[in-house]
Amino acid sequence: MFGDFYDDLETRSAEQRANAIAVALPKQIAHAKANSPAFTAALGDIDPDAITSAEALAALPVIRKSALIDLQSATPPFGGLGAVAPGALARIYMSPGPIFEGEGRQDDPWRFARSAHAAGFRAGDIVHNTFSYHLTPAGMMVDTACRQIGCAVFPGGVGNTEMQVQAIGHLRPTRYAGTPSFLKIILEKAAEMGVDTASLASGLVSGEALPPSLRAELFELGCNVLQCYGTADLGLVAYESEAIEGMIIDEGVIVEIVRPGTDDPVADGEVGEVVVTTFNPSYPLIRFGTGDMSAIMEGASPCGRTNSRIKGWMGRADQTTKVKGMFVHPGQVAEVVKRHPEIAKARLVVTGRTGQDVMTLYVEVAGAGEGLDDAVKQSIQAVTKLRGEVVFAASGALANDGKVIEDARSYE
Secondary structure, X not given: OOOOOOOHHHHOOHHHHHHHHHHHHHHHHHHHHHHOHHHHHHHOOOOHHHOOOHHHHOXXXXXXXXXXXXXXXXXXXXXXXOOOOHHHOOEEEEEOOOEEEXXXXXXXXXXXXXXXXXXXXOOOOEEEEOOOOOOOOXXXXXXXXXXXXXXXXXXXXXXXXHHHHXXXXXXXXXXXXXXXXXXXXXXXXXXXXXXXXXXXXEEEEOOOOOOHHHHHHHHHOOOEEEEEEEEOOOEEEEEOOOOOOOEEXXXXXXXXXXXXXXOOEOOOOOOEEEEEEEOOOXXXXXXXXXXXEEOEOOOXXXXXXXXXXXXXXXXXXXXXXXXOOEEEOHHHHHHHHHOOOOEEEXXXXXXXXXXXOEEEEEEEEOOOOOOHHHHHHHHHHHHHOOOOEEEEEOOOOOOOOXXXXXXXXXXX
């Protein structure tokens, strides 16, 4: 039996939702055009009053996440996309790239409370939050959402597995938030240490793929999880409900699916790039191309929530990929190569099962001098904040296909 919605927005009719968008969208576009220099330039002679639907949005250009590094380097701190002075924000973050994000001062600024509520989080719960609080916004995205609901939050952050297990045994938290792979690590470590984690019966996971096999493993270990999909720039985009039939689009965004490499929407059901428009007044992203792939599903969720659904994360439209919850960009591979003149060409290959990612940088070198292996590994760690292996290859051994990052993981 489904029910207990976060608010009335989740069960609106299609007509009510369309009417609300018709009022709010022109205002947001006008706001972005007036207050965000990048959108002032990008939207040119566009009349905001004419943009009253997702279909009308298709006339506007897509600004892609892959362009943010260059935009922000040219116009710090946010590439001209911000609509308020940086000092008016509540927090400023730095994600790998580097890419900078701002957090507004409104309640639950990333809108994650909706996904947490759908995952069963309620006032009085203790949430064990293992998303990172360091530099990147994921930890605070969940933290502000949980406090909006009325939960107490234990800010575990990443790593320190044994200490996290000890905290669970002592505090008896009722909900988990973090990546699914780290939850598996924690639960397995707890079993090894003889610590009872039965209180941690459910959770909200994100940051990496959740294949059915991993969801089943977590259930067998005692924790039933739902997942959500969001980004450091946009906040929440979509989330699962207890029906576990696709991801329901958040009420605070408009989602389009466009053909990769173009700005053109595709038909429902067709896989393409996820493009999102937010109603965030501080950082009003209009047609923001995430680089993630998904597709719109037919019909509404059987849980009673009426917004459209997407199939979830289905890979990347560009070569940027996620490794252990962190984005790795082709530009970062180029930065590693630039630090070592001996390298003529490189290709980063990501292998393993989800949550057990292994990065290997295959490099063409005329001759690997003593210590080059360790030096390149150190550069990989410094640039990507992740560990990577190095394999030397002879000149001309790497494929001539223009691919810098290859995702060779199994998503079974």
